Amino acid sequence: MTTEEGYVWSTVQDAPVQELFPGMRLRPLWQGDNGAKAYVLEMDPDSRWQGIDVHEPGPEEVFVVSGVFNDGDRDYPAGSFIHAPAGSSHVPQTTTGCTLFLFYPEG
Template identity: 35%
Template sequence: MQLANFNGIVSNLLDNITPIEITKGVSQYILWKNNDGKLTAIYKFEKNSKLPFLDEHNLFDEHIFVISGVFNDGNKKYKQGSFIINPKGTSHIPQSEEGCTILVTNE
């Protein structure tokens, strides 16, 4: 019988994470981050909120999953359940008119 190996498993509970206010109406909840700058985070956008800067992906691809609401990248709206890949070298201006919650990872 093979035994499971649980060494190195990391877990986190969203309720235990102190949010970082990126700008008015946009909060970041870091679930995991390493020393290279890779991360997995939840972002919550209140209605009519927008990052005040261009979000550039110079080092890694970015993967976004829209958990709830409608996310806008400055070019297109993505409803709940959408999955977006922003390849390395691309940029966008994250925002939401309706409000949304997204899961973001980069690699």
């Protein structure tokens, strides 16, 4: 991550990889002073979150960069934006594989 004149930028390729579950990799891109965080989540075909993903303490913002994301209820193709309010939950999964941009404005 590099900082210059108040701007912060990073690349997905340079972000460390954290294996969340088999076939699911999280790459941290940014963390703000107030706890806000931005990530890229890479999901291989036929991968699934183990358990239920509960959004706490705040909401989750999701942008589907590529592939098709399923929240356990419906499919969201590339280009979709999802706002999941604090306290809501879902079971992230994909049959095709997908890449997501995740933003947590409250951490």
